[in-house]
Every structure is written in C-alpha cells, then in structure tokens.
Amino acid sequence: MPVEPQPLGRRERNKQAKLERITAAASQLFAEYGVDEVTTQQIADAADIGTGTLFLYAKTKGELLLLVQNLHYAAALERGRAAVADTETALDGMLALIAEVVDCNRVQVENGRTYLREMVFGDPSEPHHAEALSIVAQTQQAVAEILVERAQVAAPEAATLAGVVSAIMFMDLAASVNVGASNQEILAQIRTQLAAILPR
Amino acid sequence: MPVEPQPLGRRERNKQAKLERITAAASQLFAEYGVDEVTTQQIADAADIGTGTLFLYAKTKGELLLLVQNLHYAAALERGRAAVADTETALDGMLALIAEVVDCNRVQVENGRTYLREMVFGDPSEPHHAEALSIVAQTQQAVAEILVERAQVAAPEAATLAGVVSAIMFMDLAASVNVGASNQEILAQIRTQLAAILPR
C-alpha cells in the first residue's frame, strides 16, 4: 500500500483545473461587463468547457456569482478585522470593519446587489451559498466581539445586536435608493443607525 | 361644455376591466399554486388576454406579484395600526403592528419571500413597486410614532430606529433559515431584537 506522493488522481486534478478556469472566466467577465450582461454560454466558452459542464460546478448563475464574490468578501473581512485594531470605540471599530465590506461590495454596484440577493434568496443547500453564509456568520462574530469588549455588552445580547447590525448593512447596500450613493454616504447612513441602537 | 356624468371613455373602462381580470387571475393562481409554479401564459389565459397584453399592465412577473400583494399588505397595515391601540408599551405596540405584517406576509411563505425580494431588488420606477415602497414608508411612519409617543424618542431618532425595525423585520421574514419556522417563532425573534435596540 504505497502512500501516494501525489494524492490527487488525474480525474481530481482535471476537476480542480476546470473549476479554476471557470472561476477565472466568470470573475473576469462579471467584473468587466456586470453579471446581467454576461451569459452562461460566454463563461463556458471562456473557460473552454461545454454548456452543461458549467452547471456541474455551479448549479445556477447565481451560485457562480457567489463563488466569485466569496473570495473577495473573505479578503475584505480579513482586512476589516485588522482595521478594527486602529480604533478606540465600539462604534468606530464596527465602522472600520464595515467600511471594508461596503467597499468590497460596491466595487461594481449591481454585482454587489445581486450577490446580496443570492445570499438571502438563493438555495442555502448549495456549497457556494453555504460558504457565503459562513462568511456572514464570521462578520457577525467579529461585530459581537467588539460589542463585548468595548461596550460591555453581555455575549447573548451582543450576538443579537450583531444580527441587527448585519440587517442594517444589508438593507443599506441592497436598497435601490442607494444605488447612486457614494460609499461615504452609505457609511454615514450606517453610522447614524448604529449610533441609534448602541446601548448608552 | 357638459360635465361628463361618466367621466371615463370606453377605452378607459376597458383598461380598468382588464386590469381587474388580470389582478383576479394572478391573485387566484399565485395563491393556489405559488408564484414559481404559475406561468405568465397561464395568467394571460385566465384573464382572457394576449400574451403581450399582460406586460402592458405589469412590466414583469415580479410587478404582477407586487400588484396582488400590495392589496393584502395595505389591509394588514390598517389592521396593525388598529391593534396598536390595545397595547401599552412601545415594544408591545410595535409587535402588535408587526404581527399583522408577518401574518400577511406568511400566508404563503414563498410568495411572501418573493414579494420582499421584488420590493428590494425590483425596478422602483414601476408603479406597483412604488406603491409597495409607499406602504413600507407608512409602516415605518407608524413605528416612528409609537417610539415618539411611548418611548420618549425624539422624532429624528425615531425615524432612524423605524428604518432599523424595518430592516429587522425584512431579514427575519426573508432569511431562508426561517422558511420552516412558525409565525410565532419569527415574532419571538423580532421581539428579542427589538428589545435589544430599544433605548433603556
């Protein structure tokens, strides 16, 4: 029984390579033209695979967007966590974290909104969707920690408030009235709302 | 210049009648089978109009759902406003109001979620969508009044908090984890979140 020096067979390596080609193709096309202006056929062509094959790797076009955006979102969360350290208050800490998420979400506004839509209304049993929910949970966890450490909030209430913060962020990013707003303006809205709910 | 006893010409009356047939057909079919299981063709057939005609009265299938659900939502808001009078505290008042909205939204869970989705992500320049946003604004207004009158919150902060309450309600109703929950359970979640943000 030889221990495999290369534990992945040709089959597994091929699959991995294909997923990477798909991710690269979708990422580039979505960024350049916007989700709605790109067809799944174009993505399949760019990734050099058959039409049907695409859907073996992502069950829907929405899942494809989740796949692509999750990578950016996870990186933004990491940056956000680091940025918290440079702040003093609970409010400033949360805003430092949130600013990274907002910037990430709004690199391309319509893609960001579609990402949020898929997150809430997509099929949570799909893998890329589950991954997205996990990143959201981590974001809420980070918010809760700030509340516990800097605003003397008890852990259970902090978790509840973190959910509220999440809802606020979602609505401000998703609302169509805000499509034309600047990231600055959206952050200001969020700040006002957070200031109103923070225990005094 | 005779004052018209019947200010509507034949054309206007025909349009009105058609809109009513469409509303009735869509309402019945959506309620019985759920939005996703009904095709626009079926609605057109049931309303006895051509395929293309349907889209003169509602630009998308989503608009059609907004048209139908707005009627129910407006009625629920009215009942909710009345129910507030039977309560004492700000929290109970808001919950009495919200309970009606939750019940209305969850008569058919998937239709309710799709309604919320269209509200946030649909085209706000469409008439039925604008109507929906107006009802949301009225709901927030009612919440703000409760906060001003029963929790001694200043008007501007009350408006901000009403927006937060709206976001909380939206997320709890839309979240896929809550699809299987009872209305009771969802109301309990909302209560916990409201209690956490209410000024103490």
Add this chain to the structure above:
DNA sequence: AATAAACTATGACTAGACTCAGTTTTGATT
C-alpha cells in the same frame, strides 16, 4: 361622415438559463 392621430392589443418570436440522454474518460480489476 371621413380622416387622421393616438392609443391599445396581439401572438409569433427571441434570448438565455438550465436539463438530460448519450458519449467519452478514468481508474480499478482481471
């Protein structure tokens, strides 16, 4: 009443997401 202008209705058609029956590739077994 005749003509014109404006509005309304229609269904064959298009576009694009997604499916599925059949084919090819892979790796295990003899």
Add this chain to the structure above:
DNA sequence: AATCAAAACTGAGTCTAGTCATAGTTTATT
C-alpha cells in the same frame, strides 16, 4: 492489455419571461 463500472463531459433541446412589428380600436378634428 482487455474489460468494465463509475464518473465526468457534452451540446442539442426545453421552458418561459419578455419583445416587437403588425393590426385593430377609440377619440379628436375637419
């Protein structure tokens, strides 16, 4: 190396929301 079962791939085909060129109807004008 020949055989086979399982896994992965494929693109022609399906389904349905939404469009658009054409046709029909109503109202205003002469």
